[in-house]
Amino acid sequence: MQNSLIKELKSLYTGEGFSSVMFFLIWLYCCFNHEYQAIAVSFHVAFPLITLCFMLAVGAFFWKLMYDVVKKRGKMHMTIEQQRLFILFKRVSIVLIMICSMLFIYALMAGEQYFMISAFLLCFAIVEYINYFHIRLSYLTPREFGALLKHRRLRRSHLNRIMHEEVID
Template identity: 35%
Template sequence: MQKKVQKKLFNLFTGELFATIMFAVLWMMYLQLFKWTGPYLTSFSSLYAFALLEFILLQGSYYWFLKWKQVQRKDYSHLPYRQLRIFRLFKRLNLFLIGIGIIIMIYQLIVFPLHFYWFIFLYIFAIIEYINYYHIRLSYQSIDEMKDFIRQKKLRSSKLAEDLKNLY
């Protein structure tokens, strides 16, 4: 049982980290390979949304890393208070950055409407990741998890949201 949980947490932490790195690599490759992507990928708004997404993905990777280390120590409790305070700070910072994104979205729509769709895709992706980590679990990896989701007929809180409840 412990090995199974360890493996799942390791896969979550490395998967999020790998996705973060690969998104950045693909971003750079597209800039090099396809000249037409330059205006879309290098505009301030797109860079902002991309950085926000990467920042939130790194938080998820860090959370799963901490949980993985905890299970390695055979500790199945919530994260320690000091670590949860960091995630509470991240949560507040994310909301602030998402709020700034709304201002950027309005500016983008008025000044550069052609680049708006790429920005909005990245921005919504970042918001979905934020919700997935800090509020409601939106991702279900295995068939058993999907069956459990269908059986419950409701969305579950994310693991990080459950841990943060203990902080307040």
């Protein structure tokens, strides 16, 4: 059980971290490639992409913390400093998503090109925000998905549960 949890947590933090870095590197590549430069430097595309990278990096950081705790055979708790840091991440995420939403509305009203890419990135960032800070949206195994259908209610995300439990020091 412990080994499978360690493998899952390692997979989560490496996957989220890799995604964050790769999205950013692809964006940088597009910024310097004349073929894609117009898309990459469009503020209503660049800002949601950077927001998404931030969200994925937050997820990678959380799963890495949990991986380190489980590897040391500890219980998954956060210190007060870690809780405050993730509350700050949550607030920053909300502000970034609000800015992205305003940029998307502006792009839509101004008839800017590439607003569908902007919409996709904004939706992806919102889904990641909900998945990390509110309710769990990913149910990986058939058993988890079956429990979701049976009980007809979504579970709070792991980060949400840990952020709001008793603090240890």
